[in-house]
Amino acid sequence: MSTGSTGSLLPKWQLAILLGAPIALGLGYLYYRNQTTKLCEDASDTGKKKISNSKDKSISLDGDDKMLKEKSEPKPQSELEKAIAFKNDGNSRFKSGKYNEAIEFYNKAIDTCPKTHPLDLSTFYQNRAAAYEQLKKWAAVKEDCTSALELNSRYVKALYRRAKACEHTNDLVSSLDDITATCILEGFQNSNSLEFADRVLKDMGRRDAKEAFSKRQVVYPSANFIKTYFAAYINDPLTKNSNDDADYADDSGLSRAKKGLKDAKYDDIIAACTDEITSPESSEKRKLEARLLRGTFKLLIGLMDEATQDFDYIVDSSDADINMKVNALVKRASLNVQNDQHQKGFEDFEIAEKIDPQNADIFHQRGQVFVLLEKHVEALSDFNTAVALAPEHCPAVVQKCYAEYRFATIVQNQVQIYNAIQATHRAVEKFPNNLECYNILAQILSEQQQFDKADELFEKAINLQPSQASLYVHRGLLHLQWTGDITKSMELLQKAIEVDNKCELAYETLGTIQVQRGALENAIELFETALKLSRSELEMVHIYSLRNAAIAQLNVAKKLGLDLSSLSAVSQVGFA
Incomplete structure (x- = not known):
């Protein structure tokens, strides 16, 4: 539980943005959510809807209602025109909530449609799947969506609907493959699809982590990690x-x-x-x-x-x-x-505080938890108390500076931001041999776009302790943000692994970059290694989500014949 040299100050969504990576599907929803001020709750303009909201049923259908004819007009002559008329009648019944009647008309449309018109036929299957969905006949939904996709493999609505049906039947692997294909074909621009993918990834991650954690082989952290852990305590x-x-x-x-x-x-x-x-x-x-x-x-x-x-x-x-x-x-x-039992954790902190309110470790460690939960006002209060009780305890001093900076950025107070940065500089001067100070100041400066100064600090810290792997990881991320030089970043991440082959953060970060580059098979291997080094089930949930996302993207790329290096550039394909 440290926000300093044993881990990253960056929340996961910031890492996603840093990597330019809605392409990293495991981080894609977080990326999207924090890049926009408001999720699009009304998806009617894009022909999509939230999974949890089935009230607007017209958006589930395909077909141009303008083709509906008045009864006085002559009946269509061609087989295709007859099929379209049946489909339009089905759409009309669907919108009135008469799903069984709609299905009967879609049956007629499917039976009538010439096989020489596969795109129209795929639309009829998809619309019938929409009616079956309203009746919660999930096996029929999957069967019809599969028929639609056999006729049009890039049919977004059919992929999305089959993903929902698979989720409802607890076939999460198939659901993830379909929603991944949906996200790729939409160019990672649909918030509903990204949210859906995020949910399935979390469900799969929890399931996989629960099974794997009970069977995992215990691995001791590196000596540097353990030393840093104990150094965070003063009492x-x-x-x-x-x-x-x-x-x-x-x-x-x-x-x-x-x-x-x-x-x-x-x-x-x-x-x-x-x-x-x-x-x-x-x-x-x-x-x-x-x-x-x-x-x-x-x-x-x-x-x-x-x-x-x-x-x-x-x-x-x-x-x-x-x-x-x-x-x-x-x-x-x-x-x-x-x-992930926060309430029990805070109860223990409260009991400890009642027993010995003069123990700085209580406030310092709880302050770190508040930072990780992004509760910066509470974190600042605890760090202030910790520093008052132990003014020479470097980790508490410098993390107080970080909490002040974080709070100042939230309230957008430029004076407070400046003061927090200056306080962090003073901490570096006061504790010139402590890596925590260099690490935190460097990350603050990189956020302030002062990349050259941040890089100098990382270099000094690495010279002080060249065996501290997380410094190379953070410096690699800095170069990615600063210059976009993926090669340089990967060299630094590889160096992190070289100096500490137990640095889980390095494997996870390198794997995420490899997803960005389209090297999905190597990314999966890196995530597998990170999983072996994980020390908590919650940590494994996150890494399994990244691994499963990479596997799904690899599966989809092979099925659709997509270039792995340019998945994010794929435009939406489907019917409006």
């Missing part, structure tokens, strides 16, 4: 006074675990803590410390339920001191937020 009993040689004087489980923490040899820490907890010679105080260390590492590797059990034990123990209990509550709060 963590696990690292406070950790240089006492007495901590490592014997061969007990706790001593081995604490020595592993000190020497950055993390793989055996959980087992060593378990030895301490199960030792009959160990005191309750040492067992509590071992539980806190074990729970922390289980949190770091994504064993959320087991971590919760350790934190619960400490919180409920009458033998745990105040600092240990507060630390367990704060970490449990972070865990709950990562599991």
Whole structure:
């Protein structure tokens, strides 16, 4: 749970815009939503409608009603004219809500239409599918839409309608393929289609993540990640006074675990803590410390339920001191937020604050959560308290600057924006060896279009700690925004992976760029790697959405014979 050097300050929709990527379908709806001030709720002008709104049924139909003839006029002579007349009669019944009667006329239109007119015939099948949809006969909807698409493979309305039918029958893979094709053929310009795709991707992502997370192989984060995590705490009993040689004087489980923490040899820490907890010679105080260390590492590797059990034990123990209990509550709060249980997380923060309102970690960690939730007023309040309690704690100081900047941009106060930027400069001067300061100031400056200065800051930070992979990721994104140089950006992202092959952010970002470039097969491989490194089910939901979007685009490109490198340029094809 960090907005600094362990992660990205950019919300996902900003990443989408940075990559110029409604093409990255997993980010496409967020891109569209934040590029427009208002979603088009009335889609009648484009011949589309929201999935949840079926009141305007006329927009479901194709065909020119002007072709309807007065009864006094002579009947059509050709078979095609007869078929069109039947279709028009069906449209009239449809608009009156007489769906079964409409279907009878569409049947006649289909039976009458010459096979030499495939586009007209596809329209009749699509209109009959619209009537079946109103009757919730989803199998018939899919069958008729498939018939329409066999006659016209780029028929947008038929694709969209079949996607809905597949969603209703829980065939999410087919639904995603069809709505992806719809988005591509519409040039990613229809908000309803993008919202539909976003919903299906999330549903699939939740399903896939739930199944995969329970079966995943545990992977420890990199040493840099773990060190940065502990550095974000000022009152963590696990690292406070950790240089006492007495901590490592014997061969007990706790001593081995604490020595592993000190020497950055993390793989055996959980087992060593378990030895301490199960030792009959160990005191309750040492067992509590071992539980806190074990729970922390289980949190770091994504064993959320087991971590919760350790934190619960400490919180409920009458033998745990105040600092240990507060630390367990704060970490449990972070865990709950990562599991998308925000209310439980904030309840833990409140309990911790009541126990020890002078502990800066409570306010600093909760402030970070508020930033991630884009609640900047609340974040600023917590960071102010954290800095007042711990004025020399660099992460709190610089993240307070960021919260001030974020709030100032929301209210569009130029004076406050300037003051926040200057405060961040002062933080860099005060803490010249802290990567968090450089990282945050660089990202603020890049948002202010001061790309050259931001790049200089990233370069300085990389020189300070060349093994910090996330710095290369952020610098790569900077160059993408600054110069549009995808090659340079990819080189920096590859460097991030080179220095830390466990940097999930690098794989995810590189995969998203590869989607943008049309290299979907490589993008899928990168997302698969990112999934193996994910530490929470919620994180996996997002990455599965990106992976599934790439798979769907690859499927659609093959089916429709599209150039993968220019999908976003495809114009809408279909009937009005």
